[in-house]
Amino acid sequence: MRYGSGTARRLALGFGALVLLFAAASAVAIAGSMRIHRGLGEMKSREEGVRLSLELASAVRDQYAHQAHTIIIGDASHLGFYATSRETVLRLTRALRQAAEEPEERALVDQIEAESGRLDGIFRERIVPAVLAGERASVKLEHDRAQLVVTKIQDLTQALVERFEAKIRAFRREADVVQRRTLGFLVGLLVAAPGVAVIVSVVIGRSIATPVAQLHAGAARIAAGELDARIEVRGAPELEALARQWNATTAALREHQDRLVESEKLAGIGRLAAGVAHEINNPLGVILGYAKLLRKKADPAAAEDLAVIEEETLRAKEIVDGLLDLSRPLPAPAQPVDLRALTEDVVSRLRDARLLDGVAVSVDGGATAPGHPDKLRQVLVNLVRNAAEAAGPGGRVAVRVAAQDGTAEVAVEDSGPGIDAANRGKLFEPFFTTKPRGTGLGLAVSRAIARAHGGDLAADPGGGGGARFALRLPARAERAEA
Numbered sequence: 001m002r003y004g005s006g007t008a009r010r011l012a013l014g015f016g017a018l019v020l021l022f023a024a025a026s027a028v029a030i031a032g033s034m035r036i037h038r039g040l041g042e043m044k045s046r047e048e049g050v051r052l053s054l055e056l057a058s059a060v061r062d063q064y065a066h067q068a069h070t071i072i073i074g075d076a077s078h079l080g081f082y083a084t085s086r087e088t089v090l091r092l093t094r095a096l097r098q099a100a101e102e103p104e105e106r107a108l109v110d111q112i113e114a115e116s117g118r119l120d121g122i123f124r125e126r127i128v129p130a131v132l133a134g135e136r137a138s139v140k141l142e143h144d145r146a147q148l149v150v151t152k153i154q155d156l157t158q159a160l161v162e163r164f165e166a167k168i169r170a171f172r173r174e175a176d177v178v179q180r181r182t183l184g185f186l187v188g189l190l191v192a193a194p195g196v197a198v199i200v201s202v203v204i205g206r207s208i209a210t211p212v213a214q215l216h217a218g219a220a221r222i223a224a225g226e227l228d229a230r231i232e233v234r235g236a237p238e239l240e241a242l243a244r245q246w247n248a249t250t251a252a253l254r255e256h257q258d259r260l261v262e263s264e265k266l267a268g269i270g271r272l273a274a275g276v277a278h279e280i281n282n283p284l285g286v287i288l289g290y291a292k293l294l295r296k297k298a299d300p301a302a303a304e305d306l307a308v309i310e311e312e313t314l315r316a317k318e319i320v321d322g323l324l325d326l327s328r329p330l331p332a333p334a335q336p337v338d339l340r341a342l343t344e345d346v347v348s349r350l351r352d353a354r355l356l357d358g359v360a361v362s363v364d365g366g367a368t369a370p371g372h373p374d375k376l377r378q379v380l381v382n383l384v385r386n387a388a389e390a391a392g393p394g395g396r397v398a399v400r401v402a403a404q405d406g407t408a409e410v411a412v413e414d415s416g417p418g419i420d421a422a423n424r425g426k427l428f429e430p431f432f433t434t435k436p437r438g439t440g441l442g443l444a445v446s447r448a449i450a451r452a453h454g455g456d457l458a459a460d461p462g463g464g465g466g467a468r469f470a471l472r473l474p475a476r477a478e479r480a481e482a
Contacts, residue, residue: 035178046171049099049164056092057157060116063089064150067123071139074131082123089116096160108160112153119149280316288313337373339410339473340366340401346380347399355385358393367403367410369473371453376471379446379457383412383469386442390416390467407455408475414466419459427459446471 066082093113100106122142130138219231231243291310295303343363350356361384387397391414400411419427430444447457455473462468 031182033182036175045099045101046164046167049096049105050161050168052092052096052099053157053161053164056089056096056112057154059085059088059092060119060150060153060157063116063119064146067127067143067146070123070131071127071143074134076128076132079128086120100160102163105160105163108156108163112156112160115149115153115156119146119153122146122149284313284316335370335373336368337371337376338366338368339376339408342373342377343380343384343399343401343410346377346384350381350384350388356388356397359388359391359395359397361388361397361399363399363401365401367401367408367475369408369453369455369475371473375449376453376473379449379471380410380412382442382446383410383471387412387414387416387467387469390414392416403475406475408473410471411468412470413462413468415462416466418461418465419467424459428457 063082063085066078066085069078070076070082093109093116096112097106097109100109122145126142127139127146130142231247288310291306291313295306295310298306340363347356347361347363351361384397384399388395391397396415398413400409400413402409402411428443428447430441443457450457450471450473453473455471458470458472460468460470
């Protein structure tokens with residue numbers, strides 16, 4: 001099937017035209033509708049302001065009317081009605097303050113509130129005492145002053161109403177402009193849509209056809225066994241995501257195959273070790289015993305040769321024990337292990353054995369993981385000892401213990417020369433070593449122990465230029481005992 005023509009092209013053209021037309025028309029219509037909706041909301045807010053302003057003016061008139069009744073009647077019988085009208089004025093003033101959005105509007109509300117307080121002060125502090133005392137002249141004077149304040153409040157509320165109404169008129173004019181502009185955009189878009197749709201559809205067709213062909217070619221290479229092949233796609237985001245997922249899948253498959261090969265290799269070594277370990281250990285034990293016995297009776301020259309025999313016999317026994325560690329199945333983790341305490345104990349014992357002389361070792365953090373203390377101790381001894389040997393006298397080794405997202409990690413970082421990039425992929429292979437007298441089994445056994453615990457052991461470049469080995473274990477929470 002050719003992806004540049006036929007059904008794929010027709011689908012791309014038709015789909016592209018429909019999507020373009022619908023999206024563009026919808027975007028213009030939605031944008032216009034949103035602007036009109038915002039305008040209507042603001043108009044509603046201003047209309048509410050007009051209503052509140054008119055109600056406030058009416059409430060002020062009621063407040064003044066109760067003042068007048070108090071003056072006419074000449075007693076305090078209307079003070080309760082006056083208090084109710086005053087509370088209404090305060091409530092409307094607070095509501096009007098919330099409706100006022102611009103600084104000029106808030107300034108008018110502030111003036112209304114101030115004048116209303118002034119009117120209340122004139123009535124309570126001057127008019128009421130004068131009425132009760134029968135001071136008609138003072139009553140008339142303060143009544144005239146209160147009347148002027150009421151007039152000012154009425155003028156201020158009218159000014160506020162005019163500002164609100166001006167905003168309403170402006171919003172209506174803007175809504176008409178937006179409506180006409182949106183209609184013009186929609187008409188222009190419908191006129192230009194066919195040509196634009198054709199151009200965009202061609203581009204979409206090319207952005208799909210080429211990536212699909214690249215995916216097809218990459219899949220064929222992978223099917224032929226080229227698991228290192230990567231599919232590089234530039235085009236539709238979905239196809240780029242598909243290519244990335246395909247690459248991730250092949251990488252995982254390649255890693256799985258590498259693990260299978262490693263497992264088969266370890267299984268073969270295990271079977272070999274299990275079959276011959278007993279037969280080898282017996283003569284090694286005899287050789288080691290006779291060498292020690294003869295060293296006690298031999299002259300110095302022969303004793304030196306026997307010491308070499310004893311050392312090499314121990315080395316052979318160490319290799320056999322390492323092979324047995326690879327072949328022995330590890331039961332399920334039995335108890336929670338304090339990784340910080342275990343690490344500090346390992347460092348202490350290595351220091352007592354003078355294997356850390358001249359090396360500064362620090363231990364930070366803390367975490368707990370279920371496992372076998374002795375097996376995990378074996379891993380930590382190997383990692384700390386290797387780091388100290390790499391750092392050398394005057395060097396530093398930093399051990400950081402941490403728990404995050406259900407995983408406990410013990411990271412051992414040294415200040416040594418680091419890991420050669422050419423050797424990084426071989427570090428955990430049995431019998432691979434860069435040490436003159438290494439067996440090449442330490443890291444292989446350590447990783448096998450980590451994986452038997454459900455975790456892993458990884459090597460990375462350190463932050464200070466050295467090497468960083470990280471032991472990661474599942475950190476399951478401990479259950480409280482009943």
